[in-house]
Amino acid sequence: MFATVPNPIPARMKGLNRAEICDANFQQFVRDWRGPVQARPADADAVLPGSALDARGFVELLESQLISRHLDLMARVLRVQNKVFYTIGSSGHEGNAMVARLTRHTDPAFLHYRSGGFMAERFRKLPGMDPVMDSALSFAASREDPASGGRHKVWGSKPLWVLPQTSTIASHLPKAFGTAVAIEQARRIGHALPVPDDSIVVCSFGDASSNHATAQTAFNAAAWTAYQKLPAPVLFVCEDNGIGISVKTPDGWIARNFAQRPDLDYFAADGLDLASGYGEVERAVAHCRRTRRPTFLHLRTTRIMGHAGTDFEVEWRSLEELCAVEATDPLLRSAAIALESGLMSADALLALYEDTRARCFAAAHDADSRPRLENLAEVMQPLAPYSPAQVQAEATRYEHAAARPGVFGGEAKLPETQPPRHLAIQINQALHDLFAKYPEALLFGEDVAQKGGVYTVTKGLQKAFGPRRVFNTLLDETIVLGLAQGYANMGLLPLPEIQYLAYFHNAGDQIRGEAASLQFFSNGQYRNPMVMRIASLGYQRGFGGHFHNDNSITALRDIPGLVVGCPSRGDDAATMLRTLAALAKVDGRVCAFLEPIALYMTKDLYEPGDGGWLTAYPPPDQAMAFGEERVYAPEATDLLVLTFGNGVPMSLRAARTIEAERGWRVRVVDLRWLLPLNEGAIARHVAECDRVLVVDEGRRSAGVGEGIVTAITEAGFGDRPLRRVVGADTFTPLAGAAFLVIPSEADIVAAASAMA
Numbered sequence: 001m002f003a004t005v006p007n008p009i010p011a012r013m014k015g016l017n018r019a020e021i022c023d024a025n026f027q028q029f030v031r032d033w034r035g036p037v038q039a040r041p042a043d044a045d046a047v048l049p050g051s052a053l054d055a056r057g058f059v060e061l062l063e064s065q066l067i068s069r070h071l072d073l074m075a076r077v078l079r080v081q082n083k084v085f086y087t088i089g090s091s092g093h094e095g096n097a098m099v100a101r102l103t104r105h106t107d108p109a110f111l112h113y114r115s116g117g118f119m120a121e122r123f124r125k126l127p128g129m130d131p132v133m134d135s136a137l138s139f140a141a142s143r144e145d146p147a148s149g150g151r152h153k154v155w156g157s158k159p160l161w162v163l164p165q166t167s168t169i170a171s172h173l174p175k176a177f178g179t180a181v182a183i184e185q186a187r188r189i190g191h192a193l194p195v196p197d198d199s200i201v202v203c204s205f206g207d208a209s210s211n212h213a214t215a216q217t218a219f220n221a222a223a224w225t226a227y228q229k230l231p232a233p234v235l236f237v238c239e240d241n242g243i244g245i246s247v248k249t250p251d252g253w254i255a256r257n258f259a260q261r262p263d264l265d266y267f268a269a270d271g272l273d274l275a276s277g278y279g280e281v282e283r284a285v286a287h288c289r290r291t292r293r294p295t296f297l298h299l300r301t302t303r304i305m306g307h308a309g310t311d312f313e314v315e316w317r318s319l320e321e322l323c324a325v326e327a328t329d330p331l332l333r334s335a336a337i338a339l340e341s342g343l344m345s346a347d348a349l350l351a352l353y354e355d356t357r358a359r360c361f362a363a364a365h366d367a368d369s370r371p372r373l374e375n376l377a378e379v380m381q382p383l384a385p386y387s388p389a390q391v392q393a394e395a396t397r398y399e400h401a402a403a404r405p406g407v408f409g410g411e412a413k414l415p416e417t418q419p420p421r422h423l424a425i426q427i428n429q430a431l432h433d434l435f436a437k438y439p440e441a442l443l444f445g446e447d448v449a450q451k452g453g454v455y456t457v458t459k460g461l462q463k464a465f466g467p468r469r470v471f472n473t474l475l476d477e478t479i480v481l482g483l484a485q486g487y488a489n490m491g492l493l494p495l496p497e498i499q500y501l502a503y504f505h506n507a508g509d510q511i512r513g514e515a516a517s518l519q520f521f522s523n524g525q526y527r528n529p530m531v532m533r534i535a536s537l538g539y540q541r542g543f544g545g546h547f548h549n550d551n552s553i554t555a556l557r558d559i560p561g562l563v564v565g566c567p568s569r570g571d572d573a574a575t576m577l578r579t580l581a582a583l584a585k586v587d588g589r590v591c592a593f594l595e596p597i598a599l600y601m602t603k604d605l606y607e608p609g610d611g612g613w614l615t616a617y618p619p620p621d622q623a624m625a626f627g628e629e630r631v632y633a634p635e636a637t638d639l640l641v642l643t644f645g646n647g648v649p650m651s652l653r654a655a656r657t658i659e660a661e662r663g664w665r666v667r668v669v670d671l672r673w674l675l676p677l678n679e680g681a682i683a684r685h686v687a688e689c690d691r692v693l694v695v696d697e698g699r700r701s702a703g704v705g706e707g708i709v710t711a712i713t714e715a716g717f718g719d720r721p722l723r724r725v726v727g728a729d730t731f732t733p734l735a736g737a738a739f740l741v742i743p744s745e746a747d748i749v750a751a752a753s754a755m756a
């Protein structure tokens with residue numbers, strides 16, 4: 001009934017610059033329009049007979065598509081002039097504007113880098129916002145970029161609930177799923193959400209990305225949730241352009257892979273054609289919102305102008321194929337609809353096209369004149385905020401006295417009135433206190449609920465606080481950490497547990513690339529505070545092998561902005577947990593709490609039965625200052641031992657031997673905080689002592705010890721006699737051989753002797 005886009009467009013130009021060709025194609029297509037024209041005003045009727053889209057909606061969507069397109073074209077031109085620093089565009093994907101039109105600005109959105117049309121359309125949802133200028137500032141890496149403050153070209157907006165995403169494809173799906181779960185769960189625990197209760201989460205990504213393990217685990221977790229009739233209102237939008245950089249997605253693969261997945265409800269819409277695609281997008285959005293089930297919207301798109309400005313497709317694809325792809329340009333289809341429906345004349349459409357181009361260039365030139373990030377302090381400003389006074393006040397804030405007798409089984413059983421106990425018990429009691437203090441705290445992971453974790457550290461928490469706040473997840477660390485980010489996005493305080501440090505590594509990107517980077521890439525506007533507990537480190541007797549004794553602290557040590565704490569005794573664990581929770585609450589920090597497994601049950605220090613490693617429970621108004629070390633024998637100056645974790649009791653024992661053998665008095669310092677290292681404290685102790693031993697149970701290379709030695713040297717004490725006692729650069733073997741690869745008391749004594 002209505003004319004379709006001529007296919008293929010004549011290959012009039014064999015030019016390298018396909019952006020110019022796509023640009024010219026559009027203009028020529030409109031100028032040459034000879035299709036039927038029926039004059040009519042823009043009203044509320046269907047844009048075309050049979051379409052679910054009304055005329056006014058169509059015109060607005062077209063405007064959003066044009067904004068997206070001209071931002072791409074502008075970027076291609078101004079990149080070479082060094083005014084713009086990003087050329088991965090949205091051309092061919094502009095139909096995703098339909099998803100924005102049919103969702104709300106309060107539906108949290110985690111977007112694909114080609115969701116420019118979505119972004120332009122979402123900007124309509126709030127008055128007074130300008131998608132062109134805001135985007136131009138981001139393209140120009142201007143300090144005034146409202147999304148990232150000039151730190152990356154991202155789709156992001158605080159008022160529009162678009163959380164900026166990293167370039168790591170698929171890494172955002174677990175947290176999008178987590179946010180959807182959080183929306184539902186918050187209500188169930190009486191937590192006030194920052195968005196309406198019936199919000200859904202929008203999560204877009206490419207067809208190639210859908211194959212990624214991180215994407216697949218999110219689909220699986222969503223289906224696992226829905227299968228149990230639990231809500232997970234996430235709308236996965238697969239923007240299927242049939243290709244990933246240069247690798248084609250097999251024809252039909254997305255439908256084959258997703259159309260029949262149980263508990264992932266599949267909808268397919270033509271993202272190339274607003275008139276025919278709109279109704280199906282509308283059904284998918286309505287389905288997700290109404291049923292609260294995970295929904296998969298397969299949106300047909302195309303990719304024109306290459307993967308990025310640096311991708312010269314003519315070098316690796318035939319011209320015929322390129323022209324055929326360019327003929328599917330959704331803007332040609334939108335132009336046809338505009339002309340055919342009589343909503344626009346060719347002149348009016350061309351004028352709108354040129355006006356939009358002019359707007360984008362004007363904004364880009366304006367953005368180029370704005371200040372960029374000019375010094376390191378500016379760059380790092382949002383990375384790791386720290387407000388000492390507020391953190392201290394929050395950590396010691398104590399207003400839950402009335403709840404505690406109920407939690408601990410009576411006034412007479414309050415833990416601070418009990419005899420000294422070991423680490424596992426004190427962590428457990430501190431968690432009970434934190435849960436009483438923070439009604440928004442959630443603890444989850446593998447086996448943490450009824451069983452109370454492999455080492456019973458979380459025992460009783462579920463009973464005390466219920467299955468909505470303490471629960472088992474499915475077995476996937478990526479999802480555990482994706483959930484944590486999702487809960488945090490909705491204002492909850494997540495305490496995810498990673499069962500063993502060795503199993504952090506396969507999900508590490510969720511912290512390294514995602515959680516720890518959010519404040520940085522959102523210029524401090526979004527934050528995902530959490531306290532991640534990880535059972536860690538070696539020295540277990542009778543339960544061994546590498547994977548239960550992993551000592552790779554290195555994997556955490558270089559994550560910008562992350563806080564890593566590692567207590568060696570129960571009282572420190574309790575006060576440190578309070579400080580970590582406060583850092584999360586006050587400054588939105590992502591925190592890792594390394595629990596030395598081998599010390600969980602340790603009761604004695606020097607002799608069997610001496611109870612030397614039992615500690616009293618610190619009352620709930622006490623906390624540890626962030627960065628503060630614990631010093632044993634502060635008056636001693638002959639030898640300084642800088643250590644942490646299992647190294648602390650070992651060093652204390654070794655110190656006795658050293659004192660007996662050499663007559664040296666030994667000062668042992670438990671650093672407790674491994675990231676950031678307290679370089680000032682290290683330097684202070686070194687300055688006061690004659691010799692230094694660094695005892696680091698982590699690995700020799702890139703371990704904590706390297707950081708300590710560097711701090712000593714940089715503080716000007718490079719000439720102090722110094723030795724390192726460190727783990728070997730190896731995996732840990734099973735049984736007794738495990739002790740060959742990690743420091744021992746004898747090693748510490750021997751290192752001291754070597755300095756005599």
Ligand SMILES: Cc1ncc(C[n+]2csc(CCOP(=O)(O)OP(=O)(O)O)c2C)c(N)n1
Pocket residue numbers: 114167168169205206207208209210239241243244245303307
């Ligand atoms: C985890 C990861 N691996 C590789 C890349 C490099 N990379 C960027 S985009 C891309 C292809 C993505 O294709 P698709 O998901 O189909 O999205 P499209 O670009 O086609 O929209 C690749 C391999 C990346 N960003 N992240």
Ligand SMILES: [Mg+2]
Pocket residue numbers: 206207208239240241242243244245
């Ligand atoms: Mg693709």
